Amino acid sequence: MSTVPSDTAGYYRRMQSAVEELLILKGIVTPEEVQRQVDAMDTRNYKRGAKMVARAWCDPAYKARMLANGSAAAEELGLEVGPLKLIVVENTPSVHNVIVCTLCSCYPRMLLGIPPEWYKSRAYRSRVVREPRAVLAEFGTQLPEDVDIRVHDSTADMRYLVLPLRPGGTAGWNEERLAALVTRDSLIGVARLPDSK
Amino acid sequence: MGAAESVPVRFRVGDRVRVRRADPPGHLRTPWYCRGHVGTIERLCGAFANPEELAYNRPGLPAQPLYRVRFKATDLWPAYREHAGDVVEIEIFQHWLEELS
Amino acid sequence: MRSVHDMGGLEAGRCERDEHEYEQWEKRVDALMMLLSAKDRDLLKVDELRRNIESLGADAYDRMGYYERWMHSIVQTLIQRGVITIDELGRKLAEQDYRDGRG
Numbered sequence: 001m002s003t004v005p006s007d008t009a010g011y012y013r014r015m016q017s018a019v020e021e022l023l024i025l026k027g028i029v030t031p032e033e034v035q036r037q038v039d040a041m042d043t044r045n046y047k048r049g050a051k052m053v054a055r056a057w058c059d060p061a062y063k064a065r066m067l068a069n070g071s072a073a074a075e076e077l078g079l080e081v082g083p084l085k086l087i088v089v090e091n092t093p094s095v096h097n098v099i100v101c102t103l104c105s106c107y108p109r110m111l112l113g114i115p116p117e118w119y120k121s122r123a124y125r126s127r128v129v130r131e132p133r134a135v136l137a138e139f140g141t142q143l144p145e146d147v148d149i150r151v152h153d154s155t156a157d158m159r160y161l162v163l164p165l166r167p168g169g170t171a172g173w174n175e176e177r178l179a180a181l182v183t184r185d186s187l188i189g190v191a192r193l194p195d196s197k
Numbered sequence: 198m199g200a201a202e203s204v205p206v207r208f209r210v211g212d213r214v215r216v217r218r219a220d221p222p223g224h225l226r227t228p229w230y231c232r233g234h235v236g237t238i239e240r241l242c243g244a245f246a247n248p249e250e251l252a253y254n255r256p257g258l259p260a261q262p263l264y265r266v267r268f269k270a271t272d273l274w275p276a277y278r279e280h281a282g283d284v285v286e287i288e289i290f291q292h293w294l295e296e297l298s
Numbered sequence: 299m300r301s302v303h304d305m306g307g308l309e310a311g312r313c314e315r316d317e318h319e320y321e322q323w324e325k326r327v328d329a330l331m332m333l334l335s336a337k338d339r340d341l342l343k344v345d346e347l348r349r350n351i352e353s354l355g356a357d358a359y360d361r362m363g364y365y366e367r368w369m370h371s372i373v374q375t376l377i378q379r380g381v382i383t384i385d386e387l388g389r390k391l392a393e394q395d396y397r398d399g400r401g
Contacts, residue, residue, distance in 0.1 A: 251345035254379065
């Protein structure tokens with residue numbers, strides 16, 4: 001997708017302003033609601049997913065519940081996710097998971113917020129299902145030869161979170177310290193987490 | 198969702214299924230690249246209203262069972278010759294799937 | 299026929315690590331979509347949003363920015379649903395242009 005600003009940029013900005021004002025005049029939304037929604041989305045970021053990952057690393061029973069029902073597991077930690085139907089896929093020493101929505105940009109927004117621009121790009125959506133290792137390499141990620149890749153195409157009602165492998169050198173760490181290691185890219189699957197020194 | 202509003206589940210985990218090669222217009226959630234290919238049912242996700250109908254503000258009922266179907270990368274892509282264990286897993290609605298004869 | 303948005307498996311360029319902080323208007327487009335599609339309102343279904351984006355045509359689809367496509371699609375859906383009319387939208391745009399010194 002082009003990064004050159006489109007000549008339509010001004011038009012749609014004006015459109016957003018006009019539509020919002022019309023909907024407010026019609027009593028369909030209030031300005032406060034719109035602002036509340038903007039603020040709510042701003043508070044959603046990958047750290048919510050990191051919290052789940054850290055808990056799963058520390059608590060095998062939680063991990064099992066998370067793999068059975070991702071949304072319920074999120075709610076268990078006080079992470080409100082609304083109607084999200086979350087599937088958590090686990091990285092193991094022999095399996096690496098990576099998430100995409102080839103058809104648009106489906107992403108677990110109610111957990112992690114708005115997806116990064118590259119996730120929505122033509123390059124990522126087209127290529128990661130067909131040449132995942134080449135795409136991962138472009139993100140600086142090399143997988144060992146004996147690891148299988150599972151690419152998950154988010155085509156319908158489910159949304160996905162990758163449970164990354166717990167890095168080495170973290171024995172005895174508390175959840176907060178572990179959560180700080182988790183990156184957004186590892187939750188999408190284009191990155192792995194390096195061992196801790 | 199009431200039983201009457203949901204199409205009966207046809208497939209079980211492990212079943213081999215083929216994605217139909219249909220090509221209707223409108224809003225479809227079965228990607229082009231998997232049509233005509235054979236995969237394995239990985240799980241049943243539940244039953245959901247049909248997005249093809251929802252896209253036209255119609256109810257999309259009865260709800261269709263939605264599955265995750267696992268495809269081998271070496272089956273999907275002619276050039277994919279290494280890493281025979283790599284897979285692509287896609288959510289596909291039941292009405293796009295047929296059993297292998 | 300493969301539609302423009304249905305791009306899985308096609309060849310494409312390098313993945314560039316585009317990240318950007320979204321502008322206020324883009325966040326408000328996102329917010330509007332969430333509010334309109336909420337169950338208690340149901341003035342827009344995510345599926346309608348997607349359909350209207352997918353019918354943009356290959357050139358527009360690739361040229362337009364992400365939230366431009368969304369805004370186009372929200373407008374189309376609201377018109378299709380009869381929530382707003384084309385005339386009142388045109389008048390509101392003109393009124394805002396005048397107010398903001400653009401017209």
